[in-house]
Amino acid sequence: MSDAVGPAELDAAGPGPGPGPVTPQGEAMFAELQWIHSMIRSDLEIVREMAADTAAGEPASGIQARLRTLAAASPLWQLRISCLHYCRFVHSHHHAESVLLFPELRRSNPALNPVVDKLEADHAHVSTLLDDVEAAARELGDDDSPAARGRLVAALGQLSTDLLAHLAYEEESIGGTLRTWTSWPYR
Numbered sequence: 001m002s003d004a005v006g007p008a009e010l011d012a013a014g015p016g017p018g019p020g021p022v023t024p025q026g027e028a029m030f031a032e033l034q035w036i037h038s039m040i041r042s043d044l045e046i047v048r049e050m051a052a053d054t055a056a057g058e059p060a061s062g063i064q065a066r067l068r069t070l071a072a073a074s075p076l077w078q079l080r081i082s083c084l085h086y087c088r089f090v091h092s093h094h095h096a097e098s099v100l101l102f103p104e105l106r107r108s109n110p111a112l113n114p115v116v117d118k119l120e121a122d123h124a125h126v127s128t129l130l131d132d133v134e135a136a137a138r139e140l141g142d143d144d145s146p147a148a149r150g151r152l153v154a155a156l157g158q159l160s161t162d163l164l165a166h167l168a169y170e171e172e173s174i175g176g177t178l179r180t181w182t183s184w185p186y187r
Contacts, residue, residue: 026179104185
């Protein structure tokens with residue numbers, strides 16, 4: 001992940017004038033962002049468990065059955081039926097943030113520019129990790145060897161670790177500004 005300025009450094013440096021008072025609409029928007037992130041976190045926990053079981057040698061049929069269960073039980077996976085589609089969901093979520101949310105964050109609170117720079121770098125990094133997961137998942141469909149399993153386990157593990165760190169950083173860093181808004185920038 002990028003080494004850009006984090007929230008603690010911003011607080012120590014003083015972010016400058018506050019963006020304004022917290023609004024009920026801003027609180028609701030931040031809660032919506034956290035809700036989406038909580039679904040991603042929940043699914044990532046299940047994915048981590050499946051990666052560990054894959055590494056331990058669980059048969060492909062068992063992993064596939066658990067993926068089907070995840071698809072039926074998870075709100076995100078109901079929308080995106082497979083691991084490949086889940087990766088597309090995260091890509092889409094990050095694209096929407098980059099195009100719609102980040103420019104408004106820069107406009108409404110210029111002190112967040114280093115944070116937005118890091119978030120944009122994180123999105124590029126996570127995009128690469130998602131591509132790695134997609135490639136490893138496709139490979140495992142054709143090759144159930146220990147090496148193919150290992151590549152998928154490694155890709156899922158790296159995605160989970162880095163994406164969870166990104167979600168936490170994003171919420172911590174932009175929550176204060178987001179809570180002052182009265183509407184999403186694209187409405």
